[in-house]
Every structure is written in structure tokens, then in C-alpha cells.
Amino acid sequence: MKNKYDNTLIWFKIITIFPEMFNAITNYGITSRAIKKRIINIDFLNPRNFTKNKYKSIDDRPYGGGPGMIMSAEPLYQSIQHAKSELKNATVIYLSPQGKLLKQNCIEQLIKKKQIIFICGRYEGIDQRIIDSQVNEEWSIGNYILTGGELAAMIMIDSISRFIPGVIKKKQSIENESFSKNLLDHPHYTRPKKIHNMSVPEVLLSGNHSEIRLWRLKQSLGKTWTKRPDLLKKHILNKEEIILLNKFKKYKNKKVI
Incomplete structure (x- = not known):
């Protein structure tokens, strides 16, 4: 019998003691759609359900x-192990400040x-033996400390989902976003x-698509x-970009950019 999720492109399984936190992405926005x-499937496993003590600690x-x-x-x-029994080819990811820094x-x-199991740690972390024996990759979303891995997992799921065909209607929207070519997005x-004496740049009202692009x-x-500027060092400027950047630098102080 065909499973109703046979056509799902990416499966996410989240191991967390706070599955309710993920309502932010399961009920709202592009991930919800x-x-x-x-296109994606997200479900949860609560470690408390695998405890043998009466307090579920x-x-x-x-x-x-x-x-x-x-x-x-x-x-x-x-x-x-339960998650792996359902996702045979899954990559197990532990969200940790010691992990590889997430970049675009x-x-x-x-x-x-295609199949990812996220472990959301809490307290001071998880038993190292789990990292050594079960975790394939450790990832960090930044050089700072969170109280748990849930927010990091949500950020990663949101970022990954944007690249899945069919999640965002216009491919160009993704290609033009910040960091897509080591450049920040334009205003x-x-x-x-006009609002509060602030006007839209005239070029955007001109209808001249060539000038707008430039x-x-x-x-x-x-x-x-x-x-x-650290991003710009990674971007190889072509002739057109060199000219435009020099123009920006020249007129920046004159507010004519």
C-alpha cells in the first residue's frame, strides 16, 4: 500500500522534550505550507517516552x-534508534555550539x-557517548549559547526548506536574496x-529595467x-561590478548613490 508521504522530498525527525515549540514552523509560514x-514532513520523538523511571526524568x-x-x-x-527504524538513511545532527558554523x-x-534526525539538547548538554556513537554531524547556528537546540533546529529547517523545489514559488526570489552570491540584498x-517626507528612489519608478538592475x-x-566587507572578499568582482562599486564609494559621502 502506498504511503501518503511517498512523494515527500525531505523528512525531518526532531528529538526534543519540547515538541510544542515547533508550532512556530509547523503551523505558520512557508514550512507550514x-x-x-x-513536500516536507516533520514529526517528533520525546525522550521522556523512552524513560523507565516513574518521574520521566x-x-x-x-x-x-x-x-x-x-x-x-x-x-x-x-x-x-526508533527514529532510525523509520528513516533508514537518515543523517543524525546534534545542534551544539561546538558544531560546524552554519553558512548559506x-x-x-x-x-x-533527504532524511535528517535533529537532536535538541538541553541543560548542560548530552552524554558524550551519544555524540561519539550516534551523531553524524554537529552544527552550530552561531557563536553564542542558547538554552536548547529547538530554536537552532527550527532555523535550520526553515533555511533548508527554502531550497526545496515547490516550497518557494519563484526561484529568482531565492537567487536574489542576501548571501546567495556572497552579497547582501539591495534595498x-x-x-x-512618499511617506514622512521620504521618497522612493526615482530609478525604481522609471520603468527602465536595465537601469533598475544596475x-x-x-x-x-x-x-x-x-x-x-568580509563577504565581499569572497566574491570575485567582474568588470561591471567593479565600476558600480567604485561609483558607490565615490558618491557615498555625497548621499548620491
Whole structure:
């Protein structure tokens, strides 16, 4: 019998003690629409359901002493094994500040995995034996500490989903976004033409698509040069981009850009 999710492009299984947190992506936005279209599937395993103690506790004190508690190995192990029994080819990812830093080009690689199991840690972390024996990859969304891996998992799922065919209608929308070519996005404007004595740049009202393209590219280059010069170092400028960036630099102080 054919499963109703046979055509699903990517499966996400989340191991978390707070599945309700994921309502933000299962009930709203592009990920919610992708679930309804059965382009992606997201479901959850709560380690508390794999505990043998009557209090359903999934943490314990660290060996060697120290502050905080550690997520116990056995409930996580059983959760992972159950997830793997359903997703035979899954990659197990642990969200951790010690993991590889997530960048845009990484997202384009993660989409190829098709089946991903996310482990959302809590407290001071998880038992190292789970990392050593069960985790394929560790990922971090930034150089800062969160109280758990749930928010990081949501960010990764949202970012990955955007690249799945059918999730976002216009492919060009993805290609033109910030970081897609190591450049920040250009400024955007909408109606009305003037608000609080601030006007939309005339070029965007001209209807001249060639001039609009050049203006947007110049703004993108200029914004990257101003705000994220580290990105610009990774981008090989062509002749047109060199000219536009020089124009931006020349007139920046004159506010004529």
C-alpha cells in the first residue's frame, strides 16, 4: 500500500522534550505550507517516552561534579534508534555550539540529505557517548549559547526548506536574496511613493529595467562593502561590478548613490 508521504522530498525527525515549540514552523509560514503540500514532513520523538523511571526524568548529575545537569544517554539512544527504524538513511545532527558554523553554502549541501534526525539538547548538554556513537554531524547556528537546540533546529529547517523545489514559488526570489552570491540584498520599497517626507528612489519608478538592475546591483555591492566587507572578499568582482562599486564609494559621502 502506498504511503501518503511517498512523494515527500525531505523528512525531518526532531528529538526534543519540547515538541510544542515547533508550532512556530509547523503551523505558520512557508514550512507550514510545505507540510500541507507534503513536500516536507516533520514529526517528533520525546525522550521522556523512552524513560523507565516513574518521574520521566531525562537528566542526571555529571560525573566528576560541576554545575547543571546532563541529558541521560539511554532515553536519547532509544529515541535515535526508533527514529532510525523509520528513516533508514537518515543523517543524525546534534545542534551544539561546538558544531560546524552554519553558512548559506552549507544549507545547499544539507538539502541533499533527504532524511535528517535533529537532536535538541538541553541543560548542560548530552552524554558524550551519544555524540561519539550516534551523531553524524554537529552544527552550530552561531557563536553564542542558547538554552536548547529547538530554536537552532527550527532555523535550520526553515533555511533548508527554502531550497526545496515547490516550497518557494519563484526561484529568482531565492537567487536574489542576501548571501546567495556572497552579497547582501539591495534595498526594497513598496507603496506609497512618499511617506514622512521620504521618497522612493526615482530609478525604481522609471520603468527602465536595465537601469533598475544596475541600481540594485550597485546597492547590493555597496551595502556589502559597508556592512559586511568580509563577504565581499569572497566574491570575485567582474568588470561591471567593479565600476558600480567604485561609483558607490565615490558618491557615498555625497548621499548620491
